Amino acid sequence: MDSVLGILGGLLAVAGAAFLLLGGLGLVRMPDVFNRIQAGTKATTLGTLLLLAGVACLQPDWALKLFLIGLFVLFTNPISSQVLARAAHRSGVQRSPLTSVDKLEEDIGERA
């Protein structure tokens, strides 16, 4: 039983680390701040959750606290990303030339 949990925990932790790696790769490859935030948010959320689940398998005593940490990550990660994105947009950062449409810019232009 211990070894099954150990293997499962190890697999989950490695999967989490893999997603975190992909998130890091996304940060490097994406062309502008919004796309980078996208890569960062999703990969770190799932990566961290998987990693926490893995640790919970390896250390069942910590499971409750790890669950709480996961809950916090799940609630705070998207909020911080959204606020960062909004701040970036308001301060007028350079957008990737690939950007096809910006409804927010259009609406602000109408109001101004």
Next chain:
Amino acid sequence: MSKARDPVLMFVALLLFWVLLNGSLASDVLIVGALAAAVISLIFRNGLGFFSELRLTPRALFTTVLYLGFFAKELVKANLTLARIVLASSLPINPGIVKVKTRLKSKMGRLMLANSITLTPGTLTVEMQGEWLYIHWVTVDSADVDAATAAIVGGFEQYLEVMYG
């Protein structure tokens, strides 16, 4: 909805949280936790829509479970989509900011919707104004308001509508 219920719910949630963090039911831990929870829930009586706006009907609770399942599926899908984009040498993206509309009325419902959108495939909530949400989309399929709403908001809204209204 009774207003007296909110601080009580918050008190219970805070105390439960405290006990989970401490991992102990010793009387000194409980007393300190109860005092702190009581003070916080009295000061922030009207502060948290999370407790006052969540409906506690069986149907809402059942929907919450369905929503969590749907959300988990979308989160995994988001990561696989992102992995494919990041690993492809051509970096196939078509980013843009689109405008979508929500039917949700409650603050908490809208918060949950915005958060859910941020965590799911290629979409990131940039700005909210009333019922309008501005979404950064890595692969814009359609800049049309109705089409974008159906693609981005539709899935979550049907659950959140039952949970928060």
